[in-house]
Amino acid sequence: MxxxxxxxxxxxxxxxxxxxxxxxxxxxxxxxxxxxxxxxxxxxxxxxxxxxxxxxxxxxxxxxxxxxxxxxxxxxxxxxxxxxxxxxxxxxxxxxxxxxxxxxxxxxxxxxxxxxxxxxxxxxxxxxxxxxxxxxxxxxxxxxxxxxxxxxxxxxxxxxxxxxxxxxxxxxxxxxxxxxxxxxxxAVPLQRPRHRITEPFYQSLLRKAWFKIFIRAISIWIIAWLSHRLVYP
CATH class of the missing domain: 3.30.530.20 (START domain)
Structure with a gap:
């Protein structure tokens, strides 16, 4: 066989x-x-x-x-x-x-x-x-x-x-x-992992337009209040 x-x-x-x-x-x-x-x-x-x-x-x-x-x-x-x-x-x-x-x-x-x-x-x-x-x-x-x-x-x-x-x-x-x-x-590109870059919370806030407007309004209010105190002690 x-x-x-x-x-x-x-x-x-x-x-x-x-x-x-x-x-x-x-x-x-x-x-x-x-x-x-x-x-x-x-x-x-x-x-x-x-x-x-x-x-x-x-x-x-x-x-x-x-x-x-x-x-x-x-x-x-x-x-x-x-x-x-x-x-x-x-x-x-x-x-x-x-x-x-x-x-x-x-x-x-x-x-x-x-x-x-x-x-x-x-x-x-x-x-x-x-x-x-x-x-x-x-x-x-x-x-x-x-x-x-x-x-x-x-x-x-x-x-x-x-x-x-x-x-x-x-x-x-x-x-x-x-x-x-x-x-x-x-033909197939390598997929690299995307790492999210974190940053301090206060820096991210500073980039936001609404937060900038809010800070500016607070600053104007403080200046106005101080001016009023100086004129009318």
């Missing part, structure tokens, strides 16, 4: 293993929310067009899983590869642990392509593992497998090119997540 598990794990290629200073929930929402502006902008910046994202729906086979479909067009800059490759990606998300100390999300995806000679010969599996490290830190691991459904002469070339593209894509994704969080922190 252990050997089988080890063999299955070896079939995956580690793409990235990054620590990101944000909660695991925030990272999940940043990448996988239906209306994530960050993800849409990131994809657009990667020259990926025609992006359509369906909403997450409960899986037909497992109530604990959610599923959605993404369609888009990739424009690779490679020789002997079509300039436009329509792609369909199916993502299945599940929360492995809800424990606040060990919270983890697993997202498995399967991507198929069209419009090129070997489109029917292989597909790509991606596995995201988002796990909590601490209250404000999480880990993002991404693994990949290239599954060949037909024998082709260029298996090594396809595998190498695909893994290189995935490494570049997910390295940029992790960097983009970190930069997004840095920008968010810069």
């Amino acid at each position: 252990a050997e089988a598990a080890a063999a299955a794990d070896e079939a995956w290629t580690n793409i990235i293993d990054e620590t990101i200073n944000v909660t695991v929930d925030s990272l999940y929402h940043l990448i996988f929310d239906d209306d994530s502006r960050f993800f849409k902008d990131f994809v657009k910046g990667r020259n990926i067009t025609d992006l359509v994202i369906s909403n997450w729906q409960n899986s037909d086979t497992d109530d604990s899983e959610n599923q959605r479909v993404l369609t888009y067009t990739v424009h690779p800059n490679q020789m002997f590869v079509p300039a436009d490759i329509p792609s369909t990606e199916t993502q299945i998300s599940c929360q492995i642990s809800t424990d606040e100390f060990e919270k983890q999300f697993i997202i498995n995806s399967k991507t198929t392509t069209m419009g090129h000679r070997y489109a029917d010969s292989f597909h790509v599996l991606i596995r995201y593992e988002l796990s909590k490290i601490s209250a404000d830190q999480c880990r993002m691991v991404v693994k990949a497998r290239i599954i060949f459904t037909q024998a082709v002469m260029v298996t090594g070339t396809i595998t190498s090119a695909t893994l290189d593209d995935l490494l570049n894509y997910f390295t940029c994704l992790a960097t983009g997540c970190k930069q997004k969080l840095i920008n968010q922190n810069r």
Whole structure:
């Protein structure tokens, strides 16, 4: 059993293993929310067009899983590869642990392509593992497998090119997540506590207009009284 598990794990290629200073929930929402502006902008910046994202729906086979479909067009800059490759990606998300100390999300995806000679010969599996490290830190691991459904002469070339593209894509994704969080922190000004400066009671009174008028009236009354006493002792 252990050997089988080890063999299955070896079939995956580690793409990235990054620590990101944000909660695991925030990272999940940043990448996988239906209306994530960050993800849409990131994809657009990667020259990926025609992006359509369906909403997450409960899986037909497992109530604990959610599923959605993404369609888009990739424009690779490679020789002997079509300039436009329509792609369909199916993502299945599940929360492995809800424990606040060990919270983890697993997202498995399967991507198929069209419009090129070997489109029917292989597909790509991606596995995201988002796990909590601490209250404000999480880990993002991404693994990949290239599954060949037909024998082709260029298996090594396809595998190498695909893994290189995935490494570049997910390295940029992790960097983009970190930069997004840095920008968010810069946008929120530090709130410094406001200390109320106290002053003696008599100084605060002297600043009030009504008190000044009152003092002036008293002064006039005293002067008038003294003048009267001097004239009529």
